[in-house]
Amino acid sequence: MPSRLTLLLLTLLFLPACSTPRAGTPHPRRGDEIMIAGQLFHTNGARVKLWFDQGGYDAYRIERRFAKWPEANWEATQKSGKLPQPERFGLRFAKSLSEDQLAVARAGPWPLDLLRDKVDQFIIHYDAAGTSRSCFRTLHDERGLSIHFMIDLDGTIYQTLDVQERAWHATTSNDRSVGVELANIGAYPFARDDANNIIMPATLARWYTQDRTGWHITLPSWVGDGGLATRNFVARPARDQPITGTIQGEQLAQFDLTDAQYTALIKLTATLHSVLPKVTLTYPRDQHKKLITTKLPDDQLATTTGLLAHWHIQTNKIDPGPAFNWDRVIRGAHRELHRYPPAP
Structure with a gap:
């Protein structure tokens, strides 16, 4: 009869073989992963659809996603004159990488250390x-x-797209930034009535209606069902009134994001900062610690890291608008990372 020691050694010998997945076994995903330089990173429970997931949106594809199939390919698109080139993204820092770095970047996923060194802005x-x-x-x-x-x-x-790609979304900051588009119909100039109440801008009036609970989105007929992953989702702004503020010197009104959007953005922001630490948990403020609501001077923009508005990059942009709650996102991201949030 074999000794206990012999049995233990045999068990340890065969344990690795038993734990190796069999050929053809699917690799499990939790559904909260984002991809950075070919690697998957969890977002602490956010619902994520990657470009290769069913129901995802693939910016690597050349064909137009929503065109009729015979008209979707590049040849048909080119003949129609709708787009100038087939690709919608490029290579980060293509003009400034060394020859060795360029060779590595073109051969496959970027080395994570290289991406960490280059990417330092998150454009909202x-x-x-x-x-x-x-x-x-x-x-x-x-x-x-x-x-x-x-x-x-x-x-x-x-x-x-993988975060390593140079997405085309923020002109001069494309090389160094990650970008996110938040579903929101936007901010608009407004007037006031004799009682100083806001006269609802026409676009907001088409998209938002009130019930006993408060304001909510009613999708216009041309949007169809909206394509939301959550059936029968009622989209209510996080604050139940239009938010006003001045962006680029213009008074604007806007409804806030939904609470679900803030929760997701906070998790995404925390994940990006964790993997790419130069994307700091900060946003542009003046000497009084107030949000800067105009384009940053070029020399200041060159040294600014962290979260930025599109308006900080370009004078002709006003997004993400006056309703965007910067402190909620920054403080929430700190909490996601189990840090004490900074003072306002």
């Missing part, structure tokens, strides 16, 4: 399309642009 947009499906149609099919992430009204995160 609203899509002005209202839903992520409409946003992707506009970017991919109509404008030939791209974005790394979209967050729909129900908080679903769609990743359309």
Whole structure:
């Protein structure tokens, strides 16, 4: 009879073989992963659809996603004159990488250390399309642009490209930034009545209605069902009134994001900062610690890291608008990482 020691040694010998998955065994995913430089990283429970998932949005594809199939390919698109080139993204820092770095970047996923050294901004947009499906149609099919992430009204995160790619979304910051489009119809100039109440801008009036609970989105007929991953989702702004503020010197009104969107964005922000530490948990403030609401001077932009608005990059942009709650995102991201949030 073999001794106990012999049995233990035999068990340890065969344990690795028993734990090796059999050929053809699917590799499990939790569904909260984003991809950075070919690696999957968890987001602590956010609902994520990658570009190769069913129901995802794929910015690597040349064909137009929503065109009729015979008209979707590049040859038909080129003849129609709708887009200038087939690709919607590029290579980060293509003009400044060393020859060795360029060779590595072209051969496969970027080394994570190289990406960590180069990427230091997270640009926040609203899509002005209202839903992520409409946003992707506009970017991919109509404008030939791209974005790394979209967050729909129900908080679903769609990743359309690996973070290593140079998405086309923020002009001079494309090389160094990650971009996200938040489903929100946008911010608009407004007037006031004799009682100083806001006269609702026409676009907001088409998208938002009130019931006994408060304001909520009613999708216009041309949007269809919106393509939301959550059936029968009722999209209510996190704050139950239009938010007003001045962006680029113009008074604007906007409804806030949904709570589900903030939850998803907080998890995404924390994950990006954890993997890419130069994307700091900060946003541009003036000497009084107030949010800067105009474009940053070029020399200041060159040294600014962390979360930025599209308006910080370009004078002709106002997104993510006056309703965007910067402190909620920053403080929430700190909590996700089990850190004490900074003082306001």
